[in-house]
Amino acid sequence: MAVARVRDILAARGGEELALNDAYLNPQLGRIVRTLGLDRRWVRGEGPYLVDERGDRYLDLLCGYGVFALGRNHPEVVAALEDVLEARTANLPQLGVTLLTGVLAEELVARAPASIAAMVPANSGTEAVEAAIKLARAATGRPRILYAEHAFHGLTLGSLSLNGNAEFRDGFGPLLPGCDPVPFGDLDALERELARGGVAAFVVEPVQGKGVNLPPDGYLAGAQERCRAAGALFCVDEVQTGLGRTGRLFALEHWGLEPDLITLAKALSGGFVPTGAVLCSRAVMDRVFDGMERGVRHGSTFGGNDLAAAAGLATLRVLEREGLVEHAARMGDLLLELTRPLVDRYDIVRDVRGLGLMWAIELGEPAGAGRRLYRAVDRAQPGLAAQLLTVPLFHDHRILCQVAGHRMSVVKALPALVVSEADVRGFAAALEEVVAEAERVPTALASLAWRVGRQVVGGRR
Numbered sequence: 483m484a485v486a487r488v489r490d491i492l493a494a495r496g497g498e499e500l501a502l503n504d505a506y507l508n509p510q511l512g513r514i515v516r517t518l519g520l521d522r523r524w525v526r527g528e529g530p531y532l533v534d535e536r537g538d539r540y541l542d543l544l545c546g547y548g549v550f551a552l553g554r555n556h557p558e559v560v561a562a563l564e565d566v567l568e569a570r571t572a573n574l575p576q577l578g579v580t581l582l583t584g585v586l587a588e589e590l591v592a593r594a595p596a597s598i599a600a601m602v603p604a605n606s607g608t609e610a611v612e613a614a615i616k617l618a619r620a621a622t623g624r625p626r627i628l629y630a631e632h633a634f635h636g637l638t639l640g641s642l643s644l645n646g647n648a649e650f651r652d653g654f655g656p657l658l659p660g661c662d663p664v665p666f667g668d669l670d671a672l673e674r675e676l677a678r679g680g681v682a683a684f685v686v687e688p689v690q691g692k693g694v695n696l697p698p699d700g701y702l703a704g705a706q707e708r709c710r711a712a713g714a715l716f717c718v719d720e721v722q723t724g725l726g727r728t729g730r731l732f733a734l735e736h737w738g739l740e741p742d743l744i745t746l747a748k749a750l751s752g753g754f755v756p757t758g759a760v761l762c763s764r765a766v767m768d769r770v771f772d773g774m775e776r777g778v779r780h781g782s783t784f785g786g787n788d789l790a791a792a793a794g795l796a797t798l799r800v801l802e803r804e805g806l807v808e809h810a811a812r813m814g815d816l817l818l819e820l821t822r823p824l825v826d827r828y829d830i831v832r833d834v835r836g837l838g839l840m841w842a843i844e845l846g847e848p849a850g851a852g853r854r855l856y857r858a859v860d861r862a863q864p865g866l867a868a869q870l871l872t873v874p875l876f877h878d879h880r881i882l883c884q885v886a887g888h889r890m891s892v893v894k895a896l897p898a899l900v901v902s903e904a905d906v907r908g909f910a911a912a913l914e915e916v917v918a919e920a921e922r923v924p925t926a927l928a929s930l931a932w933r934v935g936r937q938v939v940g941g942r943r
């Protein structure tokens with residue numbers, strides 16, 4: 483049987499998504515999606531929205547885990563990709579260099595801190611982190627990499643070795659030797675590990691994605707200073723925070739950091755082309771690629787391809803022309819202003835935090851009548867309480883958002899940077915409604931949690 487044309491597949495086979503997933507992809511993902519009732523048939527993406535087969539629009543606060551910073555299907559990114567296809571460019575000559583990737587590197591370096599001089603292309607966030615580990619080791623001649631507890635840097639083996647969450651690491655060992663965790667925010671602990679010697683780099687997210695943990699005042703600048711003093715490289719992982727997400731082009735601008743290495747991915751894709759990059763200092767570039775015989779010692783077949791470069795260039799252009807970084811800062815401030823008061827208004831809300839459009843609400847055990855139920859729910863499946871917000875947000879308010887990590891009662895939102903003020907206000911109002919509901923009706927809370935818990939726990943086995 484011949485493989486059908488894509489347009490025919492899209493026209494004729496819609497509705498088979500879950501069956502195909504269960505047969506050939508990951509059936510457990512299918513179970514999760516069905517259990518949470520998220521099994522919509524998505525037919526289109528428009529800016530900050532996902533559209534289902536009935537034409538209903540859902541505000542997508544998951545944003546493809548941060549990929550759709552410009553929203554979905556931004557026409558300018560589409561046009562840039564069409565330009566490349568139309569030009570029939572001499573993509574990936576491999577023993578040769580191309581224009582678009584060079585211009586992308588030039589534009590990124592021009593916007594990065596003064597410590598940055600060059601770019602190493604990659605194809606994803608985890609691949610950028612893998613490259614950063616290799617560059618750090620090769621540039622310093624040292625083996626050790628430090629990372630923060632609760633960190634997330636990707637799921638290939640090197641990045642996984644810097645993952646501060648057991649649920650991702652378990653069962654995949656042995657991981658890379660020489661990778662040691664330090665508590666996020668603890669400069670003394672970092673200093674102690676650096677003093678043990680042999681540290682090539684400290685790799686850190688400026689705002690941790692798992693849980694949306696903000697750094698304490700002075701932490702990142704202090705970490706940079708201590709790395710310098712110890713001769714270790716300072717690597718800021720901006721895969722999630724980069725390109726406007728936190729209300730600055732690079733999150734590191736909030737603290738005036740000057741790292742040796744910066745990893746990027748997600749938003750750089752324009753929402754279309756898997757991509758990544760490591761921005762590095764001249765010293766790192768020259769020490770790693772220190773002669774012709776070592777000129778190709780790191781790389782990747784698709785790294786620096788024309789479609790990825792075009793998507794990255796279009797992303798920078800749109801971010802600047804539409805003022806999206808400033809817009810993200812304003813919308814983030816508004817979201818915090820509207821949602822922070824929930825901490826005082828509701829017993830069940832422990833914290834609301836965020837930076838720019840990286841936002842989270844954390845639930846905790848209520849003091850009143852719901853305490854026993856909450857505990858029981860949390861014992862059955864730690865962190866499950868957060869689904870008590872995400873499920874009604876989806877079903878009653880058409881808002882898609884995520885639990886911020888395993889075993890945590892934290893709901894996270896990563897709106898597209900193009901999100902409107904009306905949608906931010908709509909989300910805040912919807913959130914208050916579901917929080918109030920969860921607090922008012924503990925039995926409903928428990929029954930929903932049990933339903934979800936049984937299925938999800940069963941599904942894991």
Ligand SMILES: Cc1ncc(COP(=O)(O)O)c(C=O)c1O
Pocket residue numbers: 547606607608609611634635636637687691719720721722723747748
């Ligand atoms: C900070 C950070 N680094 C690295 C990664 C890995 O990126 P990817 O999923 O593209 O491999 C992620 C993904 O969520 C991330 O948030």
